[in-house]
Amino acid sequence: MGTNGSTMLEPLRQGLPPIDPAAVSSSASCALPARYEAVRGARKFTSRTLTRWELDERFDDVALVVSELVTNALRHALPADLPRGQEPPVRLHLMRWTGRLVCAVRDPSEESPVAGEAEDSAECGRGLFLVDSFSDSWGWHPLAGPLTGKVVWALFRLPQE
Secondary structure, eight states: OOOOGGGTTHHHHTTSOOOOGGGOSEEEEEEEOSSTTHHHHHHHHHHHHHHHTTOGGGHHHHHHHHHHHHHHHHHHSSOTTOOTTSOOSEEEEEEEETTEEEEEEEESOOSOOOOOOOOTTOSSSOHHHHHHHHSSEEEEEEOOTTOOSEEEEEEEEOOOO
């Protein structure tokens, strides 16, 4: 499952060349409102972005993971008394390097994501299990500097061109 602490980014490095943020070949991000309808918007944004990057064949897995990460952010990371008119508290980032795609969701909570133990008949509680199953790795890290909160990310390996 996902990791945190000093090893939280290690899955991004395992078996892959080091990530140089300056070497991102493509990136896109969007702000998401604090409403569950934002999940649909995140999926549409992901579809348009993957089409533009000619990665349509990865849409099903990536969209499922994006849906779970955004849903978790909306369900577990937003304060109950979120002020109206504030900048949207959740952002979706898609970043493409040669050989990998990273989906990252930023939210205002500093709490680590926790995989739930869902009953077999439960309709929720499997989000991070699905993220772990459909991505090659995932993790999270707290934000630094003036931003508060965290980023939860999932990595997908892409075929080398």
